[in-house]
Amino acid sequence: MGKxxxxxxxxxAWPKPDNVHQAMSDFYRNFGVNPGRSGYDLAIEAEQTVSKCRKQLTEFFNGDDPERLVFAYNATDALNQVIQGVLCHQGGHAITTNLEHNSVIRPLWHLLQRSDIDVTFLPFDKDGFIDPDDIRRAIRPDTKLVITNxxxxxxxxxxxxxxxxKICKERDVFFAVDASQTAGVIPIDMKAMNIDAVCFTGHKSLMGPTGIGGICVAEDAVIMGTRWGGTGVKSALRFHLEEYPYRLEAGTLNTMGIAGLLAGQEFIESRGGPxxxxxxxxxLMQKLWEGIKDVDRVNLYCAESLENHIPVLSMNVEGFEATNTGTLLDVEYDIATRTGLHCAPLVHEQMGTDKIxxxxxFSMGPFNTEEHIDTAIKAVKEIVQMSKGWTRSLNY
Ligand SMILES: Cc1ncc(COP(=O)(O)O)c(C=O)c1O
Structure with a gap:
């Protein structure tokens, strides 16, 4: 990893655990054939890896049935399938929030342009939380979907x-959760939480590779298929199969990604679980927060307290655009962060940070150390000092 x-x-999440690299390489070398299409031994072995991953992830989310754990390319793909699969065939009203990633905003936006649906975007409070009562109040007789981050x-x-x-269950509205940032660090219990569909991506806290994600679909949740093709079974039928997992899966699966995702689960367990x-x-987040929150001209966003937070902290150095701070962190200190709107423009519009x-x-992972955070704190303090001389020329 160098310095x-x-x-x-x-x-x-980066780097990936060694066992993930190993499992992917072993799988592809030994069983890298197409599962579910043939009866020879290798195909059966490959299918077993896929089934095992469906089973483990279903248990992980406390879902109902491993067959209803469907694989997708990533969370974006999973969210598109849920949004379109719930709304496309029936129209109606959807409720979502200003906290969403573009992988929720854009599918809804495109449906808004093309079809007869309506969407309510709920704002978050000053600390960054959605009031459940706002959801309750926003539900209308024609509300078909609540989808939140x-x-x-x-x-x-x-x-x-x-x-x-609970509110969605009482009002009989489909409830979908974008768990991209939490799956693997915050336990999700679909049954206890009355979730109809959890959309996840493999490459973040689930510690798997890119190119794999999916949906865990509850027993009685209805999602229409929105893409069709080969499944390897009942090939004579003109229609795509309605039963799970085929209903939402078309074409050859990313089996190597699935093998990596399965190994990611093993890594999470080896670290004591989410x-x-x-x-x-x-x-680590607490250390960073304590180290920079009282530094003059450092602004933190929705971080008065760290209760009910994941290790993601947004900040700016007053007078500096985010990219300036990010570039200095990178060039001067070899610290990789992400700057900009983070594919979530409504968050910034609500906070006013779209203007800067x-x-x-900063977002921490299992391979970060206290030394990393010490360096980040020192870097932020020094950048604040540097920025004092530069602010005038940057003109804001
Ligand atoms: C909250 C949230 N939702 C959805 C996504 C999309 O994930 P992916 O790019 O893996 O599809 C991300 C990725 O950053 C995210 O943070």
Whole structure:
């Protein structure tokens, strides 16, 4: 890893655990054939890896049935399938929030342009949380979908999804959760939380590779298929199969990604499970927060307290655009962060940070250390000093 300090785990977890590299390589070398299409031994072995991963992830989310754990390319793909699969065939009203990533905003926006649907975007409060009562009030007789972020990829706040789920259950509205930032660090119990669909991505806290994600679909949740093709079974039929997992899967699966995702689960277990990883990462987050929160001219966003947060912290140095701070962190200190709008423009519009080109985001992972955070704190303090001389020329 050299001397790079990687604090951009919100974009993707990096580095990946050794066992993930190993499992992917072993799988592809030994069983890299197409599963579910043939009866020879290798194909059966490959299918077993896929089935095992479906089973483990279903248990992980406390879903109902491993067959209803469907694989997608990533969270974006999973969210598109849920949004279109719930709304396309029936129209109606959807409720979402200003905290969403573009992988929720854009599918909804495109449906808004093309079809007869309506969308309500709920604002968050000053601390970055959605009031469950706002969801309750926003539900109308024609509301078909509530879709919310679990952990914000910009401000790190973690929403009370169990409360959202309870309201949706009472009002018989489909409840979908974007768990991109939380799956692997915050336990999600679909049954206890009344969630109809959890959309996840493999490459963040689930510690797997890119190119794999999916949806865990509850037993009685209805999502129509929105793409069709080969499944390897019942090939004579003109129609795509309605049964799971085929209903939402078409074409050859990313089996190597699935093998990596399965190994990611093993890594999480080896570190004591999601709660233990979260605890470790939040200790680093706390250290960073304490180190910079009182520094003059450092602005933190929705971080008065770190309760109900994931290890994602957005900040700016007053007078500096986010990119200036990010570039200095990179060039002068070898610290990788993410700057800008983080694909979540409504968060910034609500906070006013869209006018200063977003924020600098620090996001911690299981391979970060206290030394990394010490360096980041020192860097931020020095950048504040540097910025004093530069602010006038930057003109804001
Ligand atoms: C909250 C949230 N939702 C969705 C996504 C999309 O994930 P992917 O790029 O893996 O599809 C991200 C990625 O950053 C995210 O942070």
């Amino acid at each position: 790079l300090i990687y604090l951009d785990n919100g974009a993707t 679990h952990g914000s990829n910009v401000i790190g706040t973690c929403q009370p999804i169990a409360e959202f789920g 709660e233990a990883i979260h605890k470790y990462e939040m200790e 080109k977003g924020t600098v985001r």
